[in-house]
Structures are given as C-alpha cells and as structure tokens.
Amino acid sequence: MARIQIEHGHRNAQTDEYKGRTIEVATGYDAMSDKWPVHIYITHGGVRRKVEGRFISDSEQEAFDFGFAAAATEIDSDG
Template structure:
C-alpha cells in the first residue's frame, strides 16, 4: 500500500488501493476524548465500528489494517 494524504487540518484523510478496492481513512483530534477517532471507508462505504487511537499516525495505521482485514474476509 502506498498511502496518499489528500486532506490536512481539522479533517485528515489518507487514501490507498488494496486488492483493487479504494480505501480511505479519516481522522482528526477529538478534544472531548483527547483521542483520534478512526473512520474507514472501502469503495465509499463506511466500515461499521467505533475505532480510536492515541496519535494521528497510529489512527492511519490502524485504519488501513482494519480495511485490509475487511477486504480479506470477502
């Protein structure tokens, strides 16, 4: 996977392709929890679940692992 950062700032987004599927991971710092919520999309459809990380890079790593596991299960 060769991730590309497509948005920076309040909303941070990285995209990549995995086994021909478009993966998008979205995160941003949440001041209420002091964490980074992780939102994962595969071909535009959100992966169901609540995922959080302590750091932004960890959020992206976690999100792409989640996407790979979801795709591999199909």
C-alpha cells in the first residue's frame, strides 16, 4: 500500500488501493473533543460506501493508520 494525500486543510484525506478496491480515509481535528474523527470509504466497481461506525483517534497519524487497517479488515472479511 502506498498512501497518497488527496486533501489538506481542515479535512485531510488519503487514498490507497487494496485488493482491487480504493480506500479513502478522511480526518480533521475536532477542538471540542480534542480528538481526530476517522471516516472510512471503500470504492469497488464504481460504488463508494462508508464503513459504518464511529471512530476517533488521538492523532492525525493514528487516525490514518487505524482507518486503513480497519478498511483492510473490512475488505478481507467480505471475501
């Protein structure tokens, strides 16, 4: 996997490919909680879906690491 930064600023996003699917992980600092919410999307066959759940991390790097790992697990469990 070779992540590519696709958005910078209040919302930061990275994308990568895994087993023929595109993973996008987005995060941005939330000052109210002092955390980094994690949003995970998987695109396959032109269909984009959000991985269900509420995920938060303590840092931006942790958010991206968690997001890509969670997406890989989701893809692996789909068969």
